[in-house]
Amino acid sequence: MTEANWDLFRLFSVVARTGSVNRAAHELGMSQPTLSRRLKELERYVAAPLFFRASSGVKLTQEGEDLQRSAGEMMLAFDSFQRDLRSRVGQRSSVVRISATEGMTKHWLLPRVKKLRELNRRIYLEIISTVNQQSVATSDLDYVIRMGDPGENDLIGKRVADIPMGIFASERYLAARPVPRSLHDLKDHDIIGHTADFVSFRNIRPSQRHVLEYFSTAAGTRSVVRVNPVANHFAAAGVGLGLALLAVPFAQAEGLVQVLPQETVTMNVWLLRRRESDLRKLTREVRRFLEGEFAASKAWLAGTHRTSRPTRRKA
Known part of the structure; x- marks a missing residue:
């Protein structure tokens, strides 16, 4: 993967929040193997492991914690952008x-x-x-x-x-x-x-x-x-x-x-x-x-x- 896919960061944020690939897959409405494959794509892109995988779920590595903070800021900024966009589009559409x-x-x-x-x-x-x-x-x-x-x-x-x-x-x-x-x-x-x-x-x-x-x-x-x-x-x-x-x-x-x-x-x-x-x-x-x-x-x-x-x- 030569470019970061925004959707990968979104998937990562859900896994980091739930602490479980299975729970995140259920919440996202996708299969666990598909979600695991997408997470590996992200790890290859950042060239570092993001999770410690265990039977009880997953824990963030140091790189994962750093990415979670950055991804959280991106998600907040994107949510703000979406609210502003809906407001502007709604005003013009009326x-x-x-x-x-x-x-x-x-x-x-x-x-x-x-x-x-x-x-x-x-x-x-x-x-x-x-x-x-x-x-x-x-x-x-x-x-x-x-x-x-x-x-x-x-x-x-x-x-x-x-x-x-x-x-x-x-x-x-x-x-x-x-x-x-x-x-x-x-x-x-x-x-x-x-x-x-x-x-x-x-x-x-x-x-x-x-x-x-x-x-x-x-x-x-x-x-x-x-x-x-x-x-x-x-x-x-x-x-x-x-x-x-x-x-x-x-x-x-x-x-x-x-x-x-x-x-x-x-x-x-x-x-x-x-x-x-x-x-x-x-x-x-x-x-x-x-x-x-x-x-x-x-x-x-x-x-x-x-x-x-x-x-x-x-x-």
């Missing part, structure tokens, strides 16, 4: 980190946190609310709720919902302007955002691309403000700055009015994770909860819970 867009966080995720906490008080959520695509690997995230392109190939998950993107404005804005009756009319309206804000849309259905093209073209000539993050487009529309392309359910929740409701762009919603996330029990619970809540709220996410009617300007 935290579930989720990244979601600002709109998804405000209008869908946060309203469900209380229900999740009622199911399991041990769960502690850390939510990163951002429109940027967070990397699960580099950010130590457990889940990413992503709209549009699922992104990283090393993630697993599934599409959990579809969200329509529609054109919205405030009642104040529509009270002062003719309500758009077609996409062609967008050129006559103030637009919130910039063409660059819409080029990142991917996986748009071919039948809906014209909506994005018309809105992007209008933004290229009639953009009145560009504000980042894009989540602030809700606020910009709310104060009457112009028309904005927004997620339908979130815009409805903000009290905005949808114009041209027949013209929408559908975005897929993905719940993504690493395979390793399933090793944590609480993380698995959160996944089942989120999947169930997405299934139960598909109609709301699709914007079919209410009908928005554009306000017409009085003659």
Whole structure:
């Protein structure tokens, strides 16, 4: 044996404590011949006898006593390490980190946190609310709720919902302007955002691309403000700055009015994770909860819970 095996020191400590190879073997759940063979390996490694063997049991040699003191210190240090490790692992395992867009966080995720906490008080959520695509690997995230392109190939998950993107404005804005009756009319309206804000849309259905093209073209000539993050487009529309392309359910929740409701762009919603996330029990619970809540709220996410009617300007 060229290197010391930690397990040999553990076996030695049990034999030294019990004073008997037979009793130690029984306590360790192994056969007496196997334990004796392992002890001889340790004696060959230290190049010294560790026990005086007798019919009544074993007694430590001088070398054995020295090793017992050193091994005892190692065992205490290892026990302390194990307790510290369990504590640290336990603390991280009770935290579930989720990244979601600002709109998804405000209008869908946060309203469900209380229900999740009622199911399991041990769960502690850390939510990163951002429109940027967070990397699960580099950010130590457990889940990413992503709209549009699922992104990283090393993630697993599934599409959990579809969200329509529609054109919205405030009642104040529509009270002062003719309500758009077609996409062609967008050129006559103030637009919130910039063409660059819409080029990142991917996986748009071919039948809906014209909506994005018309809105992007209008933004290229009639953009009145560009504000980042894009989540602030809700606020910009709310104060009457112009028309904005927004997620339908979130815009409805903000009290905005949808114009041209027949013209929408559908975005897929993905719940993504690493395979390793399933090793944590609480993380698995959160996944089942989120999947169930997405299934139960598909109609709301699709914007079919209410009908928005554009306000017409009085003659």
